[in-house]
Structures are given as structure tokens and as C-alpha cells.
Amino acid sequence: MSPMSRNSPALSIKSASVQDYVKVIYTSTEWQDQRVTPSQLAARLGVANSSVTGMVRKLVDLGLAVHQPYQPVELTGEGKALALAMVRRHRLIETFLVQELGYAWDEVHDEAELLEHTVSDTFVDRLSAKLRHPTRDPHGDPIPAADGTVRMPAAHQLGELDPGHTGHIIRISDANPELLRFLSTEEIGLDDRVEVIGHRPFGGSLVVRIGSADRPREIDLGQEATAALWVASDGPHENCLLGS
Amino acid sequence: MSPMSRNSPALSIKSASVQDYVKVIYTSTEWQDQRVTPSQLAARLGVANSSVTGMVRKLVDLGLAVHQPYQPVELTGEGKALALAMVRRHRLIETFLVQELGYAWDEVHDEAELLEHTVSDTFVDRLSAKLRHPTRDPHGDPIPAADGTVRMPAAHQLGELDPGHTGHIIRISDANPELLRFLSTEEIGLDDRVEVIGHRPFGGSLVVRIGSADRPREIDLGQEATAALWVASDGPHENCLLGS
DNA sequence: AAGTAAATTTAGGCATGCCGAAAAAATGGA
DNA sequence: TCCATTTTTTCGGCATGCCTAAATTTACTT
Ligand SMILES: [Mn+2]
Ligand SMILES: [Mn+2]
Ligand SMILES: [Mn+2]
Ligand SMILES: [Mn+2]
Numbered sequence: 001m002s003p004m005s006r007n008s009p010a011l012s013i014k015s016a017s018v019q020d021y022v023k024v025i026y027t028s029t030e031w032q033d034q035r036v037t038p039s040q041l042a043a044r045l046g047v048a049n050s051s052v053t054g055m056v057r058k059l060v061d062l063g064l065a066v067h068q069p070y071q072p073v074e075l076t077g078e079g080k081a082l083a084l085a086m087v088r089r090h091r092l093i094e095t096f097l098v099q100e101l102g103y104a105w106d107e108v109h110d111e112a113e114l115l116e117h118t119v120s121d122t123f124v125d126r127l128s129a130k131l132r133h134p135t136r137d138p139h140g141d142p143i144p145a146a147d148g149t150v151r152m153p154a155a156h157q158l159g160e161l162d163p164g165h166t167g168h169i170i171r172i173s174d175a176n177p178e179l180l181r182f183l184s185t186e187e188i189g190l191d192d193r194v195e196v197i198g199h200r201p202f203g204g205s206l207v208v209r210i211g212s213a214d215r216p217r218e219i220d221l222g223q224e225a226t227a228a229l230w231v232a233s234d235g236p237h238e239n240c241l242l243g244s
Numbered sequence: 245m246s247p248m249s250r251n252s253p254a255l256s257i258k259s260a261s262v263q264d265y266v267k268v269i270y271t272s273t274e275w276q277d278q279r280v281t282p283s284q285l286a287a288r289l290g291v292a293n294s295s296v297t298g299m300v301r302k303l304v305d306l307g308l309a310v311h312q313p314y315q316p317v318e319l320t321g322e323g324k325a326l327a328l329a330m331v332r333r334h335r336l337i338e339t340f341l342v343q344e345l346g347y348a349w350d351e352v353h354d355e356a357e358l359l360e361h362t363v364s365d366t367f368v369d370r371l372s373a374k375l376r377h378p379t380r381d382p383h384g385d386p387i388p389a390a391d392g393t394v395r396m397p398a399a400h401q402l403g404e405l406d407p408g409h410t411g412h413i414i415r416i417s418d419a420n421p422e423l424l425r426f427l428s429t430e431e432i433g434l435d436d437r438v439e440v441i442g443h444r445p446f447g448g449s450l451v452v453r454i455g456s457a458d459r460p461r462e463i464d465l466g467q468e469a470t471a472a473l474w475v476a477s478d479g480p481h482e483n484c485l486l487g488s
Numbered sequence: 489a490a491g492t493a494a495a496t497t498t499a500g501g502c503a504t505g506c507c508g509a510a511a512a513a514a515t516g517g518a
Numbered sequence: 519t520c521c522a523t524t525t526t527t528t529c530g531g532c533a534t535g536c537c538t539a540a541a542t543t544t545a546c547t548t
Binding site: 259 | 536537538
């Protein structure tokens, strides 16, 4: 009912669709630096390829993305700033849902996916303060600060590690809620200690030892699980990427 | 991204616009039983009259409203149920913003106006529980229960009362944020005791005594203020309306 | 009863964002 | 190099919900 701008100029004009596209472009290259193609965008957004073509043109017109025909899509500085603002909203809301409203970690994504477009900058600021300015969400994804600063922990997918490797789970992809529920029932969670034991033969599942020293368990994990679990290695600290 | 129904059938299909129209039709007759006309709807929704014509046809097609050409609009049972669900959402969210995020009572309306369409039934349920199932919002408007039950307090506009009348302010219309800010600076709030002293001559402002016995103040209030303040009379309890 | 003003509806149009089908371009293997 | 497959784009169309301008109906005055 009120036509006034509830949000910063960078956010206020953009539609929810624009916000989602930009956010997905950003998150697609957050943990691995493969540029994202239109068909990947279409898959992640649940729209047809032709819809992506049209919206990418719009993003370019808005100065949020750069794109050459038949090439991957990239964000401009402005686009990245918008993406970071959206990611911040999404992850703060997920954190709120878990910490304040008792949601399970597999229930928060869909709710946040809608709320992120609706809350005001004021809401986000006050929510962040109430939650004591958390720096990662329930799945271990980093929450950008209000000024767009992000600290990306150095981490590798569990499936990429060699036998003998030890570390801690510092991120679990929230792309698949079913996987999150599976991990819950297996009592696998953020910050758990993990050691790679070895592979079952012929490309089979990965055997890992999980849990603290007093109650370690050996568990077989399939390809999808080991790709979703990101591990920070023990030992000397690797350097961290500081995003703008 | 998820196409599943996050909400009850009564809510899930309806667009945010449909939800707003139905809610405004309901709230227009909440404190006074004048049926609402299309032009009143247009004014409250901030759209053109012709837009109302089109949407009212849609509401009728959806079975949410009944309407004869050139007549006021009324809700069906189904429409009222949807309206009550939306009013519940709106007022629970307003209460949350004030109690949990430290919003002032003049800041909550616009935020709630958008969030009400975005939160899930689950969110509403858990929010209500966290807030200890409040029965009225920061402005004194009743919050319908999850089953659609509402308890409307018996009250009259302050401007309608005769000199000598005493009571308590049990509702302050949140239609005008500026008025809410004015009342804040005058330290007039919900549940304040009030006594009508008299009218200034020639249709002037109303003189009232406001506040607790230890610190009563006499204040002049204009027409707009006295129309926004709803007073429950002292003395024998009047009967309350129980809505479905 | 007629005329005027207000409210309401109709008609035509626009913006957004989606779709499927078809065309065009890129890719990779033989 | 050429062909087949995949990816991307183009094209036409649809649904929603809004607008303005014009026509219609109603309400009010005289
Ligand atoms: Mn989203
Ligand atoms: Mn997450
Ligand atoms: Mn609304
Ligand atoms: Mn209110």
C-alpha cells in the first residue's frame, strides 16, 4: 500500500525474479569457480531455458550481469553487490527460523527463498542484531556482512579427499532437503570431526570415521553425500578468500 | 523453487492481491458494519476504481465474494475465512515486529502488509506459539485464533462519547502512521484511562482527561484523533460479539 | 421530470515473467 | 570435414494485475 522505498536503491527497484536470478548466479560459483551457463540457471531456478535467455538480457540491461551469446553468465560489481545482499537476507532468515522458531535445517530453505524478497533492510538489520550477527547459516554457508564482506573458509568436498585425511565438516549443501534429513538421522552435523578411511572398490561409496574421539562411528557415504559435505582440513591453516 | 503447497488449500492458491482485497473487505466492516463500496476499496488498496471492478469479478468467480453491479461488496463464508487467516497473519507479524525486533508501532504496518503473503502456515503457527498466542496486536486489533474465532471487544469511538463518559482505550486505528507518532509523543497509548471532559465550541476539538489517577493530563484532541481512538466504557460489561 | 454529479463498469492497453515450438549456433565424434 | 546432438536463442502466446479514457448507471437537485 505504501509506494515509498523501504530498501536501499540497490535492492528496492529489482523484482523478486531479478533478485533470485542474481543470487543463483552468485551462489553457483561460491564454492567452486565454474562460471554458470544458462541451462544450469534454468535448472536451479526451475524455469525453461528460454525464460533464462529473456531474463539474462534484462539483467544485462540493468547493469547487473555481463553476457555474450552462447556464453556463461557473469555478474557485474553491482550484480554481485545485489547478490550478496540477497544471500545475506536468505541466510539470516534461515538462521532465524532455526534458532528462534525451532525449524529443522531441512525446512528453512523454501521459507527463506520467499521471505528474502519481502523483508525490509530495517528488518534484516534488526534480525542480524537479535541473532548476534551470525557469520554462517545453519548449513555452514557464510553470511555476508551488511557491507558485503564475506569470509569464505577454505574447504574441500569430502569426496575429493584422500584416505587418511582428517578435518571438520564446515559446510553441508542445503540443495537437497532429503539429504539433510538423512544426515540428521545419521547424526551427522556441522563441525563434526571426520576422517577418510577409504573407498569401496569399483567406484563404490566412501568409508569415513565420523564423530568425536569418545564415540567415533564408521559410515559408508554415497557420492551425493560426499559431494555435499565440505571439510576444512586439520593442521596448518590454509588461507581464506576475502570477498568484497 | 518448490512447487509444493506450503499452506492450507484455502490460502495456497490465492494471489497476494486476492488476499489483500479480501482482507480489506473484511477489515472495512470490522469495527463498524457499513458494507464497503468499490471506490472505498480502491482508496484503501491504492488502485484505480476500474481495477477493483476487475478484481471483484475474480473474487466472485473464486467464490470469495458476492456482488451485484453498482452495489457494495460482501464476502462469502469462504471469503471471510480467508480474510480471517490473513488478518491473523498480519497482526501476529505486527506483534512480532514490536515485541521481538523492537519496531515502533507506527513502523509495523507496511512490513506486515508484505510479509503476510509470504510466510507459511507453519511459520504463523510457530510465531503465535513463540509470542504466547497473543489475542490483540500492537494497536489493539483482535488477532483471530487459528480456527477463525475472534473476540471483538465492545467499544465506541472517543469522538462519539458524551462528556463525563469514562473508559479505557482498547484500540487505536493504525491507518495513519503520523497519527500514531503524534499519540506517542503525547504519551497516549493502549489501555490508558480516559474521561471525556467536553467539546470546544463550534465543532472544535474534544477535551479529554487521559492517564492514570496519579498523573492525569487534560488534552485537546482533533476530529481525526478522536475517531481513531476506541474506548471500552467503564462499568457493567457490555456483551461481546463472537465471530466465527 | 429532467439535469447534473458521482460512482461504477467497459474497453483497450501495458509491464512482467513465464511457457512451448522452432530456428540458430556450438560441440564433439567419426 | 561433416553430421548429429546439445545448448541457446527467437518467436508467438498466455496469465496476472494494473492503468486511462470513455460509456453507463445511479443518486441527488431543482
Ligand atoms: Mn527467492
Ligand atoms: Mn542455507
Ligand atoms: Mn498485504
Ligand atoms: Mn495493527
